Every structure is written in C-alpha cells, then in structure tokens.
Amino acid sequence: MARFIEKNKALKLRKIGKSINEIATELNIAKSTVSSWCRNIQLGSKQIERLVKRQESGSYKGRMKFLERTRKERIKEVALLRKQGIKEIGKLSKRDFFISGVAIYWSEGYTYSGGEQVGFTNSDPKMILLMLRWFKEICNIPDDNISLQVKINEIHKDRIKEVENYWSNITKISIGQFNKTVLIKSKAKKIYPNSGDYYGTLRITVRKGTKLRRRINGWIEGLVRGIV
DSSP, X not given: OHHHHHHHHHHHHHHTTOOHHHHHHHXXXXXXXXXXXHTTOOOOXXXXXXXXXXXXXXXXXXXXXXXXXXXXXXXXXXXXXXXXXXXXXXXXXXXXXXXXXXXXXXXXXXXXXXXXXXXXXXXXXXXXXXXXXXXXXXXXXXXXXXXXXXXXXXXXXXXXXXXXXXXXXXHTOOGGGBOOOEEEOOXXXXXXXXXXGOOOEEEEEETTOHHHHHHXXXXXXXXXXXXX
C-alpha cells in the first residue's frame, strides 16, 4: 500500500514538471524506480521548459564553480612556481651579476657593427635600474658620465615634462643629465590604452665609452666562447 502511495506521489510530481532526481530526493526513492514509474508520462511544454531552465541553471552553476576552483588552483600554482623560481636563483654573487649584465647588454645594448658608443634602451624601469647599477658597479662608471634620453610617441608631446620627471624619479638622476626628448613620428596614430601610464623608453648612454665598449665586446665574445 505504501509503495502505491509513493508511486502516485511520484507520478503527480512528474506531471507538474519535477525531474527524476528531484522526485527521487523528495520521496527518498531510488532514481531507477522513479524512472521506471514515470517512463510513460508525456510532459507538456511548460514542464519541459521548467526542466530545461533548471538544467541550464544547474549546469551554469556547475561551470562557475569549476571555473572558480580552476582559477584558485592556477593562482596557487603561479605563486608556488614564482616562489620556487626565486629560491632557485638564490643570492647572486658579483660575478653572477657581471655575467647577467653582459648577457642583457648583448641582447638589448648597442652592439651594431662599427659603433663605439655604449648605450642601452628599454621601457622597463626594473631593467633600466639593473643596467644603471651594472654600469656603475661593474664598469665603474661615475654618475656624471651617464646621460639619459627619453623617447616617446609624438602624440604625447604635451607630456614631455611629466615623462622626464617620471624617469628622473625612477633613476634618481637629475633632469640636467637628460638629453632632449626624442618624439617618435608615425604615419599611423597609435592609440595607447591607459595612455597616462605610457612613459616611452629610456636610453642610457655612457659618455666617453669607447674603451668600455671594446671591453664589453670582449666580455660578450668570452661569454659566447664559454657557452657555444
């Protein structure tokens, strides 16, 4: 008798659009039993619409939970790998710093054929600070033998002072050691996102750097011979 009552309840719930899972949970009956009881019931358009919406809602929530879990796992992994990378580098010796600077100069410094100038250009403040320190501590270049020059797109010509002050604050080198800012002309007017955060590139030049340039060329060659 109890089973008959449960079956009737299941059929009624199904007819109003309840899902097999919902009915099984509500009546505390196996899903297979509910499915067997309700297999001949034809659902109307409203009942089907309700089931679809519920399914979509559940699926969406499930995806959101999955994405959030994945995001948190990714953040955790990135932090872990960053910490691992820092640990693997460890404390740099003076020679480590020397070799690092040679490699960076080889990649980004002035090495064009026939040139005698020592210079380095970049837009990354940390890279600029690293190479300034390298010139001073490794190459023994005094502050007054270093000049700086800003290069920015011409559409930012009204921000020259702002940009120069930005780099002066970063490098702790006075504006008096800056050469005239170079405005880069381009046919296509480039639109920069967050243009107020655009500070172009900074060029470091070592005055009277001919001998140093020749030494740096030797350092680069020595580095290549030691690796290749």
